[in-house]
Amino acid sequence: MRYLVLAAVLVCAGHARAEDAAPESPPATPPSPGGALTRVADNRNAFALPAPSLSARDLRDFNFGNRLFNTNWVAAPASVEAFDGLGPTFNRVSCSGCHVRDGRGRPPIEGEKELLSMLLRLSVPGRSEHGGPNPHPAYGDQLNDRALPGVPAEARVEIRYVEREGRYDDGTPYSLRQPEYRLHDAAFGAMGEEVMVSPRVAQHMPGLGLLEAVAEADLVARADPDDANGDGISGRVNRVWNPVTQREEFGRFGWKANVASLMQQSAGAANGDIGLTSRWFPEENCPPAQTACAATVNGGTPELSDAYLDKLVFYLRALAVPARRIGEAARVAQGEQVFTRSGCAACHIPQLRTAADAQPALLAAQDFAPYTDLLLHDMGEGLADDRPDFLADGREWRTAPLWSLGLVPTVNGHSHYLHDGRARNLEEAILWHGGEAAAAQRAFLAATRDERAALIAFLQSL
Numbered sequence: 001m002r003y004l005v006l007a008a009v010l011v012c013a014g015h016a017r018a019e020d021a022a023p024e025s026p027p028a029t030p031p032s033p034g035g036a037l038t039r040v041a042d043n044r045n046a047f048a049l050p051a052p053s054l055s056a057r058d059l060r061d062f063n064f065g066n067r068l069f070n071t072n073w074v075a076a077p078a079s080v081e082a083f084d085g086l087g088p089t090f091n092r093v094s095c096s097g098c099h100v101r102d103g104r105g106r107p108p109i110e111g112e113k114e115l116l117s118m119l120l121r122l123s124v125p126g127r128s129e130h131g132g133p134n135p136h137p138a139y140g141d142q143l144n145d146r147a148l149p150g151v152p153a154e155a156r157v158e159i160r161y162v163e164r165e166g167r168y169d170d171g172t173p174y175s176l177r178q179p180e181y182r183l184h185d186a187a188f189g190a191m192g193e194e195v196m197v198s199p200r201v202a203q204h205m206p207g208l209g210l211l212e213a214v215a216e217a218d219l220v221a222r223a224d225p226d227d228a229n230g231d232g233i234s235g236r237v238n239r240v241w242n243p244v245t246q247r248e249e250f251g252r253f254g255w256k257a258n259v260a261s262l263m264q265q266s267a268g269a270a271n272g273d274i275g276l277t278s279r280w281f282p283e284e285n286c287p288p289a290q291t292a293c294a295a296t297v298n299g300g301t302p303e304l305s306d307a308y309l310d311k312l313v314f315y316l317r318a319l320a321v322p323a324r325r326i327g328e329a330a331r332v333a334q335g336e337q338v339f340t341r342s343g344c345a346a347c348h349i350p351q352l353r354t355a356a357d358a359q360p361a362l363l364a365a366q367d368f369a370p371y372t373d374l375l376l377h378d379m380g381e382g383l384a385d386d387r388p389d390f391l392a393d394g395r396e397w398r399t400a401p402l403w404s405l406g407l408v409p410t411v412n413g414h415s416h417y418l419h420d421g422r423a424r425n426l427e428e429a430i431l432w433h434g435g436e437a438a439a440a441q442r443a444f445l446a447a448t449r450d451e452r453a454a455l456i457a458f459l460q461s462l
């Protein structure tokens with residue numbers, strides 16, 4: 001019976017309208033990942049498409065936002081004044097430099113010397129004025145490994161991996177790699193013993209507008225900070241300072257739910273990753289020790305206008321969410337049962353609903369299937385970065401949404417997962433789960449080879 005329900009839902013999975021796919025009472029599986037924003041897409045461009053049925057005007061804004069997301073910013077002064085202001089220090093020259101085709105970043109592979117689509121957050125003990133991480137006095141809150149000519153790049157990063165062998169209960173061996181980070185060529189003196197480093201890969205972009213549109217109360221209602229129901233899963237809310245609203249707000253975005261909104265994230269990334277000032281981040285990213293940085297010509301005040309920022313955020317909100325890709329339906333249905341039985345859904349909550357009054361209207365009242373609760377969970381020592389981020393402690397991470405992960409190899413040509421991309425495939429991502437997720441990880445170890453493969457097939461179908 002269950003299989004029949006699932007199969008019926010899957011047939012509809014490609015439809016754009018949520019109503020099409022949700023006939024009567026709640027289906028066994030949420031119908032389409034992105035509600036009305038869902039779109040059949042399974043090629044390398046799958047993360048970069050506009051939601052279906054955008055108006056002509058919305059489509060124009062989307063296309064302009066798309067262009068901004070892919071713009072290579074240049075040093076000021078330049079002949080194309082609208083797109084100058086890069087640096088003085090930066091990580092990449094465009095959003096898409098890291099979020100390649102709106103997709104997922106990864107750590108360097110064999111032979112690569114640079115970080116191409118990830119970054120290191122930095123801080124020292126204590127708190128910033130607004131309760132966030134305390135920036136390093138000489139290097140700020142992020143390692144900027146590139147700079148304009150005449151300005152020192154802050155440092156270079158080298159990653160080494162230590163392999164850790166293990167076995168599934170059935171004897172099948174596996175190996176996990178634990179990263180170690182070394183900083184060298186530090187331009188402004190040693191980072192010091194106290195420095196805390198949090199490596200993070202760029203996340204994939206589809207569906208972020210839906211996550212932003214869920215009412216805070218619905219998410220807070222799922223938190224169980226003291227594990228009152230005794231299921232071993234707590235789930236805590238991060239509260240973060242939002243410079244856009246000048247308030248403390250529910251943290252939704254970033255690997256530690258360390259950012260409140262897409263506007264904050266976009267303006268923050270423009271400033272921290274590319275070196276662009278905006279209304280919300282008016283200062284160039286030059287800590288006091290970096291005098292050459294501070295002396296550089298800028299690209300206007302601000303470098304990124306309000307109008308451009310609005311377009312960029314609209315673009316992110318209006319990206320389509322790829323429909324599920326079901327190969328062997330029976331296999332995927334079996335995998336879903338393993339997922340549920342193993343306790344994965346306690347954190348990776350299949351279905352959420354956006355607020356009825358969400359803006360823009362295409363995001364309102366959508367049932368969608370991101371597989372996250374957007375809450376913080378203790379994931380154990382193995383994944384810990386030991387760097388607090390607002391209320392998140394050194395072992396806590398935001399439940400990662402599982403939608404579209406199966407398309408990362410198609411879009412980005414790799415299968416690296418988790419916050420620092422250490423997992424080389426989905427199995428390794430699950431095996432790293434600890435802390436509150438230890439029981440789920442245990443269930444995966446105890447599963448048969450066939451069940452494990454079914455679970456992976458299910459994850460790849462999301």
Ligand code: HEC
Nearest residue numbers: 091092095098200201202203253254255265266269270273
């Ligand atoms: C240097 C690489 C890099 C560049 C360039 C970059 N990002 Fe990101 N992006 C990241 C990383 C890393 C994260 C996760 C950040 C964290 O956990 O704090 C992220 C997260 C995000 C998120 C939140 C995703 C989520 O699921 O929570 C959004 C939105 C985003 N970036 C938008 C942008 C935009 C817009 C630009 C260009 C203005 C941009 N990014 C440029 C690396 C980058």
Ligand code: HEC
Nearest residue numbers: 342344347377383397398399400417418419429436437440
């Ligand atoms: C206690 C909450 C919790 C449970 C239970 C849990 N997860 Fe997770 N999951 C997380 C968090 C938090 C992350 C992000 C961890 C990180 O990046 O360090 C994550 C990450 C992942 C990722 C990688 C996502 C990405 O974007 O790279 C996969 C895949 C995954 N989980 C699958 C599962 C499966 C399958 C199960 C059940 C066997 C499970 N999880 C159980 C909280 C949980």
Ligand SMILES: [Ca+2]
Nearest residue numbers: 085086087275
């Ligand atoms: Ca600049």
Ligand SMILES: [Ca+2]
Nearest residue numbers: 139140142144
């Ligand atoms: Ca810096």
Ligand SMILES: [Ca+2]
Nearest residue numbers: 224227231233
């Ligand atoms: Ca609980």
